[in-house]
Amino acid sequence: MHSGGARIPLSIASAPKRLPELELHYKSTPGVVEARLMDEILAGSEVLQIEGPHGEVTVDGPVETPLSLIAGGTGIAQCCAIIEHLRDVAQRAPVNLLWSVADARQFYCEELLSAPSSWLTYRALVDPPGPSNAAVHWLRARELPPSGRTIVSGGPAFVYSVVDQLRLMGITDATIESDVFSYSPRRDAAGPIPHPQ
DSSP, X not given: OOTXXXXXXXXXXSOGGGXXXXXXXXXXXXTOHHHHHHHXXXXXXXXXXXXXXXXXXXXXXXXXXXXXXXXXXXXXXXXXXXXXXXXXXXOOSOEEEEEEESSGGGXXXXXXXXXXXXXXXXXXXXXXXXXXXXXHHHHHTOOOOSSSEEEEESOHHHHHXXXXXXXXXXXXXXXXXXXXXXXXXXXXXXXXXXXXX
């Protein structure tokens, strides 16, 4: 939180083993008020006050069944925390990580994600021109494991586009998780559309 009271959403990208150290990710984006406030904090003119975490999606490891992680943009931070944690607990079951960005220059932290591992498969995708995202295009031509968990991280528009595609593929709502379901539930004219868990 900025000292002026404005909340700045940040994602934890470090595993619990690193506590009390926290690695937080954000993107400095021109024209975004929260990014400007975070830039002020990093410049040393403000103090960062932290509250939370507010997400409900957690991964205790090792995970026994297949795990699919689908990230859009800086949603990769949550996946970084999960991957780091699973490395710490000797994960064995397969984990598939898909990271979709709007521009190839937005990739970062690939050293962690590309480190050799017998259980982790990592795919980096760049969005095609237009309103859709690369993750949805990739999913349309593939299959995910019929069992296990699927965690989708990123902004609400990205998450709900991916969730719609997963449903078309027969992935059940009970196996799809995202912190977006808590802080930005989907709405229609009648109000929030709950996501069954």
